[in-house]
Amino acid sequence: MSRAYFVTGTDTEIGKTTIAAGLLHAARRTGLSTAAAKPVASGCVATPDGLRNDDALALLDQCSLALAYDEVNPFAFAPAIAPHLAAREEGVELSVARLLPAVRRVLQRGADFTLVEGAGGWRVPLAGxxxxSDLAVALELPVILVVGVRLGCINHAVLSLEAIERDGLRVAGWVANIVDPQTSRLDENLATLAGGLPVPCLGRVPRLSRATAEAVAEHLDLAPLGVAL
Structure with missing residues (x-):
């Protein structure tokens, strides 16, 4: 049975891709086929093969299906700024209608476990x-929320979950990614998050010296998603 999820975060730079790559690796080691899409990415680097984004490459590296880079990341922009601003500077109008076909092609590949990663948090502008978030709604995918654990994360996490559910989507689970291990009262904050997010926790990922997909996967549990381990 194919399973697909939209991955979003409580903010930008909270390790959303790190967690997504770990989830894909965890799925692969159970024998599941994997695929991923990051439909829009800014902060890309020019290469002989075209613009490339490190996050999209990290996801591609965890795809067991043979996907081309452009399938995973169809809209790539060089400036490391908000995607809608980067697209505007390039004369490209981002819209749900333009993003949908590319993502659906990846979903139609029929991998056992597919992740579609957003950019930044839940409310990231496209155009107009x-x-x-409207792309996730159009895809009708359940959501995995990555919480960057640091000061202020409880507010961001609860508001994100409320917004996702208000948009009519189900939050399948959340992951605590401890981006600031010096967060005061860390255990108490994690307990408060668990109480404020009434959905399964898929793992608590500590700050790792080498946050490889394999290392991150050791701290994740896909069982709440119905994935056999």
Whole structure:
């Protein structure tokens, strides 16, 4: 049975891709086929093969299906700024209608476990009054919320979950990614998060010296998603 999820975060730079790559690796080691999409990415680097984004490459590296880079990341922009601003500077209008076909092609590959990663948090502008969250709604995918654990994360996490559910989507689970291990009262904050997020926790990932997909996967549990381990 194919399972697909939209991965979002409580903010930017909270390790969303690190967790997504870990989830894909965890799925692969159970024998599941994997695929991923990061439909829009900014902060890309020019290479002989075209613009490349480190996050998209990290996801591609964990795809067991043979996907081309452009399938995983169809809209790539060089400036390391908000995607809608980067697209505007390049004369590209980002819209749900333009992003949907590319993501659906990846979903149609039929991998056992597919992740579609957003950019930044839940409310990331595209063009006009559209947000990247509208893409998740159009895809009707359950959501995995990555919480960057640091000061202020409880507010961000609860508001993100409320917004996702208000948009009519189910939050399948959340991951605590401890981006600031010096967070005061860390255990108490994690307990408060668990109480404020009434959905399964898929893992607590500590600050790792080498946050490889394999190392991250050791701290994740896919069982709440119905994935056999």
């Amino acid at each position: 009054d559209e947000n990247l």
